[in-house]
Amino acid sequence: MLPVPVVQELILQRVTPLGVEKIHLYDSLGRVLAEAIVTPDPIPAWDNSAMDGYAVALGDWQLTPEPVLTILEELPAGKIPQKPLQPGFCSRVMTGALLPEGTEAVVMQEQAEVLGGDRVQLRGYPRSGQFMRKRGEFRSSGETLITQGTAITPAEIGILASLNKLQVPVYRQPLVAILSTGDELVPLGVDPRSGQVLDSNQPTLMALVRQCGGIPKAMGIVRDTPEALITLLGQCADADFILSSGGVSVGTYDYVEAVLERLGAEVLVRQVNMKPGKPLTFAQWGQTLYWGLPGNPVSSFVGFWLMVYPALRKAAGHPHDWLPKEMTAVTTAALKSGGDRRHYLRGRLTWQDGYHFEPFGLDNSGNFANLSQVNAFAVLESGQTRVAAGCEVRVVVL
Structure with missing residues (x-):
């Protein structure tokens, strides 16, 4: 033996x-990626606002601590700025909006008071770059986003979708x-x-x-x-x-x-x-x-x-962790074995101030009736005939 x-x-x-095939993104959940996914463009692809507020140039605060500025334009997400910032002016921006040329910070709308018309008074002392997502800040062009051998979860599907990857290379x-x-x-x-x-x-x-x-x-x-x-x-x-x-x-x-x-x-x-x-x-x-x-x-x-x-x-392409996970748990009842060979006793692993293994009893190989809810095997090695209740035992997690 x-x-x-x-x-x-x-x-x-x-x-x-096994070999590699390409499948539709929507069918890729749970499959294993056969190639690394690299971003062709920087992420973000452009400077954009992390807040609803006002894009400003910091030079205005050198003149007065709470400047009153004229709003040049309003920029919802998706609109391309038409007017670069100049002293005494700002742009109204929404979260995700492209930032106009000359932006050095974004002042959140909670620190602004609209005075009427196109005038707004800003309070506080913004830091350079605050509430800005700068081009390439998250990833540079050519950087790996998902490594080969990754099992695809909803998170990876979101990343692939953001790159417009409709066909995904996976292991068969x-x-x-x-x-x-x-x-x-x-x-x-x-x-x-x-x-x-x-x-x-x-x-x-x-x-x-x-x-x-x-x-x-x-x-x-x-x-x-x-x-x-x-x-x-x-x-x-x-x-x-x-x-x-x-x-x-x-x-x-x-x-x-x-x-x-x-x-x-x-x-x-x-x-x-x-x-x-x-x-x-x-x-x-x-x-x-x-x-x-x-x-x-x-x-x-x-x-x-x-x-x-x-x-x-x-x-299926998983690069490691092929064997079932093993861990230690406390058995809730005594475990017994003949000791002639390694014995796998079925039961349920639960957590309550630590992991506990509950054996299902009558561990006969023909007794399929107690397979329901089995999620772990307790392991008794050859020569080990008993583990007392309340003692630790090695378990294989299914």
């Missing part, structure tokens, strides 16, 4: 970011073919007979892939014969990744590894020192990466987060 960190590193070594999302193995499985919508099981793994894995930035492709259920699996895998040629659940243990009808080897795939992982999820296959078949996850729903769920999620992130 290989240790979890060794398997994670081995998988990540086989993953490279991994296409993930998903299939379930087992004669006992029936698809959703069918009433299972005695001994049959509804296929819950496939919709779960599809949702996980979609949540984590991939494109799921449902391939259905494959029966427990090598020929059936070979036929279905032949329909996955366009996939970047293939995920199957079931068929990776040592039972008579567990054919996944044998089929992969028969097809010429390089099987790199067969078992992992973890619970749940010990039987886990990872292989490379040509350019396609293959994960054979256990059939037990919880084992499949845990295996996805630890072994598939990091690969999805790297393939």
Whole structure:
């Protein structure tokens, strides 16, 4: 059995970011930027006012501390100034308005008294440059605004929109073919007979892939014969990744590894020192990466987060932080393990004067009923059989 960190590193070594595509700005939320975004022009592109008020030349205050000035023109945002400032004159400006030539400061309207007509008396002693946004003050021309590898959030969409970037270069999302193995499985919508099981793994894995930035492709259920699996895998040629659940243990009808080897795939992982999820296959078949996850729903769920999620992130262009985040929390109840291998116990991470982990109990790999609201796994290492309530434990955050 290989240790979890060794398997994670081995998988990540086989993953490279996928090709680049251009998509519409409105479709880019959550995607990873494939090129740095550089501003062609200074930001701001022109001197403009940061306040509603009056654009002034400071020389007027040398004559009198509260000068009465004549308003030359009114400048709302978007209007081009027509008259440069001269001694004894000012311009009425609104926030964002272009500033006329000769402006040395903006006096906010709260420090002004309109005397009637086009006359205004200004109070206070303005500083040079106050309430002015000067050309290039925020960014110079040619400066990087968004670095390559940035996951696009609404903030980045706003920046891209300000640069009129309607087409955005992003890394392609991994296409993930998903299939379930087992004669006992029936698809959703069918009433299972005695001994049959509804296929819950496939919709779960599809949702996980979609949540984590991939494109799921449902391939259905494959029966427990090598020929059936070979036929279905032949329909996955366009996939970047293939995920199957079931068929990776040592039972008579567990054919996944044998089929992969028969097809010429390089099987790199067969078992992992973890619970749940010990039987886990990872292989490379040509350019396609293959994960054979256990059939037990919880084992499949845990295996996805630890072994598939990091690969999805790297393939989608994230430059780092591929593995799930880990942190320390205080467990609200005692945690127990057999100690034979690293154990991942599911539960909920909350904050109340510190992080707390609430285990959900009955940690059986077939007990999918308590997966609801799981957002973390507590980690007990090999040889560690107990963590008492109120003690710290390492947790993996989903």
